[in-house]
Amino acid sequence: MLDGSALWYLSRATGVVTVVLFTVVFCLGVITAGRRRPQGHAATIVMGVHRWLSLGMLVFLAVHIITAIVDGYVSISWLAVVLPFVSDYQPLLVGLGTLAVDLLIVVMVTSYLRHRIPERIWRGLHWVSYAMWLVAIVHGFMMGTADQPGLRLTTLACGVIGGAAVVWRTIVTHADRDRRELINAQEWS
Amino acid sequence: MTELAQLLEDAGLTGRGGAAFPTAIKIRAAIEKRARLIVNVCDGELGAAKDGWIVEHHLDELLDGVRLVAGISPHTRFAAHRGSATAARLAAAGLPVLETPDRYVSSEETSLISLAHGGQARPMTKRTPFVYGGRDPQGRRVKPTVVLNAETLWRISQINQHGAQWFRSFGTQAEPGPRLVAIGGYVARPGVYESAAGTPLAEVIALAGGMTQDVRHLGIGGLGGIVMTAAEARYAIWDTPGMKIYGGSIGPGIITIWNPAEDPVDTVNRMLNYGAAESAGQCGPCMFGLPALAEDWRRYVDLPSGTSARRLTDRVALLNGRGACAHPMGVARFATSALRVLEPELTGRAVGRRYLEGATRG
Amino acid sequence: MASSLDVAKIAVDRVRCTGHGICAQTLPDSITLDEWGYPIVTDDQADPDEAKLAVKLCPARALYLR
Numbered sequence: 001m002l003d004g005s006a007l008w009y010l011s012r013a014t015g016v017v018t019v020v021l022f023t024v025v026f027c028l029g030v031i032t033a034g035r036r037r038p039q040g041h042a043a044t045i046v047m048g049v050h051r052w053l054s055l056g057m058l059v060f061l062a063v064h065i066i067t068a069i070v071d072g073y074v075s076i077s078w079l080a081v082v083l084p085f086v087s088d089y090q091p092l093l094v095g096l097g098t099l100a101v102d103l104l105i106v107v108m109v110t111s112y113l114r115h116r117i118p119e120r121i122w123r124g125l126h127w128v129s130y131a132m133w134l135v136a137i138v139h140g141f142m143m144g145t146a147d148q149p150g151l152r153l154t155t156l157a158c159g160v161i162g163g164a165a166v167v168w169r170t171i172v173t174h175a176d177r178d179r180r181e182l183i184n185a186q187e188w189s
Numbered sequence: 190m191t192e193l194a195q196l197l198e199d200a201g202l203t204g205r206g207g208a209a210f211p212t213a214i215k216i217r218a219a220i221e222k223r224a225r226l227i228v229n230v231c232d233g234e235l236g237a238a239k240d241g242w243i244v245e246h247h248l249d250e251l252l253d254g255v256r257l258v259a260g261i262s263p264h265t266r267f268a269a270h271r272g273s274a275t276a277a278r279l280a281a282a283g284l285p286v287l288e289t290p291d292r293y294v295s296s297e298e299t300s301l302i303s304l305a306h307g308g309q310a311r312p313m314t315k316r317t318p319f320v321y322g323g324r325d326p327q328g329r330r331v332k333p334t335v336v337l338n339a340e341t342l343w344r345i346s347q348i349n350q351h352g353a354q355w356f357r358s359f360g361t362q363a364e365p366g367p368r369l370v371a372i373g374g375y376v377a378r379p380g381v382y383e384s385a386a387g388t389p390l391a392e393v394i395a396l397a398g399g400m401t402q403d404v405r406h407l408g409i410g411g412l413g414g415i416v417m418t419a420a421e422a423r424y425a426i427w428d429t430p431g432m433k434i435y436g437g438s439i440g441p442g443i444i445t446i447w448n449p450a451e452d453p454v455d456t457v458n459r460m461l462n463y464g465a466a467e468s469a470g471q472c473g474p475c476m477f478g479l480p481a482l483a484e485d486w487r488r489y490v491d492l493p494s495g496t497s498a499r500r501l502t503d504r505v506a507l508l509n510g511r512g513a514c515a516h517p518m519g520v521a522r523f524a525t526s527a528l529r530v531l532e533p534e535l536t537g538r539a540v541g542r543r544y545l546e547g548a549t550r551g
Numbered sequence: 552m553a554s555s556l557d558v559a560k561i562a563v564d565r566v567r568c569t570g571h572g573i574c575a576q577t578l579p580d581s582i583t584l585d586e587w588g589y590p591i592v593t594d595d596q597a598d599p600d601e602a603k604l605a606v607k608l609c610p611a612r613a614l615y616l617r
């Protein structure tokens with residue numbers, strides 16, 4: 001049995017890995033949404049990794065959450081896994097992590113059911129990913145222990161990379177979308 | 190109600206909007222699903238006029254047909270272009286008008302269904318026929334809805350009154366019944382006339398005064414149809430097999446005699462540009478393919494050659510069956526017929542131009 | 552004759568398709584792309600497992616089985 005401080009370090013480590021994997025999944029999703037012309041197999045790889053890595057990430061997230069609760073080093077209740085801002089320890093910052101988990105559940109469930117629910121519902125709820133990612137980054141950065149600058153820098157780098165992806169998506173032009181928007185603006189009803 | 194479907198099957202009535210789908214099958218599904226009825230009175234194709242003509246001259250019989258199929262319920266709608274004389278006539282008669290924007294693809298049946306459900310008058314993908322209900326592109330539920338052309342409903346009333354045998358005394362075995370035809374353009378008396386499949390095309394055109402000697406080209410079926418030469422028209426038969434020889438069909442019943450004073454190449458140019466501008470901007474192959482087709486036609490006209498002709502035919506092949514509606518396919522069909530009919534003339538012009546250039550240089 | 556279980560019939564919802572091109576990469580024997588990246592279905596019969604994967608991977612949810 002691992003003692004409390006080992007679990008605490010495991011929780012830190014898996015937390016950072018989750019942030020890194022999440023940022024990769026997030027960026028691949030942003031790239032798919034704003035992509036240019038299809039080239040080679042890139043689009044398929046991007047989409048495949050986006051889907052499968054999002055599942056792989058769950059393993060690290062689960063370890064991160066469980067170890068944070070059972071280590072006994074700080075007091076976080078099981079309720080705090082799903083109910084934000086009820087943790088005894090750092091209620092606000094732990095709560096942000098909880099919020100990200102709640103949003104993640106929404107996004108994962110709707111994506112799992114995607115072929116059975118109306119497209120606009122999936123699409124609308126998938127936008128939540130942007131908020132979820134930001135909340136997770138803030139949670140990771142603010143809770144990265146001060147004596148572990150490496151973890152903090154990693155989270156910061158993820159924030160910069162993800163932010164750059166979002167900026168890229170807002171400035172990138174795409175012929176399909178442009179033409180659709182142009183004609184959609186005409187009188188059709 | 191099922192008796193009506195049987196009667197229509199015996200009569201062999203097909204949809205008069207252009208697609209010529211057996212009406213009995215549609216009616217059976219509509220009754221089974223309690224589908225809402227949209228009467229298409231848009232005359233949406235270029236040169237179309239018969240739907241408005243029915244409202245003007247045979248509204249009572251049209252309404253009788255509507256009653257037979259669905260009853261005049263609050264859900265029954267009469268689709269007509271906003272601001273048109275037909276819309277005004279329908280409104281004056283106290284009928285519920287589905288005001289449709291005056292866009293080429295807006296009178297397509299799935300566009301009307303979308304509009305009736307509060308959406309835009311743009312075509313929807315038919316994964317299954319909407320008479321069974323379905324979903325719009327955003328995934329919203331679409332109630333079972335059937336769209337029938339005004340002439341189809343008028344014929345239903347007539348068949349109910351006079352019987353299937355009477356109906357079959359017109360037309361051919363394969364395409365029975367009287368059918369309206371709108372004859373327009375360079376004729377003495379443009380208008381809507383009664384015709385029947387199997388009649389010589391020249392006889393049909395004679396109803397409107399006939400083709401004068403100087404006529405060189407005419408269109409059958411508007412933008413979704415074909416162009417043919419006057420010489421061909423003098424021997425052609427007005428039915429689907431007869432029109433198929435030239436790549437067309439009897440379609441929505443439109444004959445347009447092209448004015449010989451106008452350059453047919455310009456007419457084709459204008460129509461292809463119109464077709465490109467009327468894309469609903471929903472399907473990639475249409476919203477990019479139709480402008481590219483118009484551009485390929487201009488290039489071909491500028492320099493007719495095997496290469497530029499092949500570009501055009503390759504483009505046409507990429508428009509077939511790659512849209513939610515038949516618009517790209519219809520324009521492709523029109524361009525194919527234009528290429529066939531105008532090729533000799535354009536090649537001649539190119540030779541003439543080279544000759545003239547040679548002469549000025551010499 | 553192959554039974555209907557051996558092949559899947561693929562179709563593209565043209566309104567939804569925005570030209571990601573993933574279907575052509577996943578089903579190269581059935582789909583090629585035009586100059587704008589929109590799919591050209593050259594053969595609508597495909598291996599069911601590959602077709603199902605392609606349907607899952609389509610970001611626009613435009614590819615479907617009939």
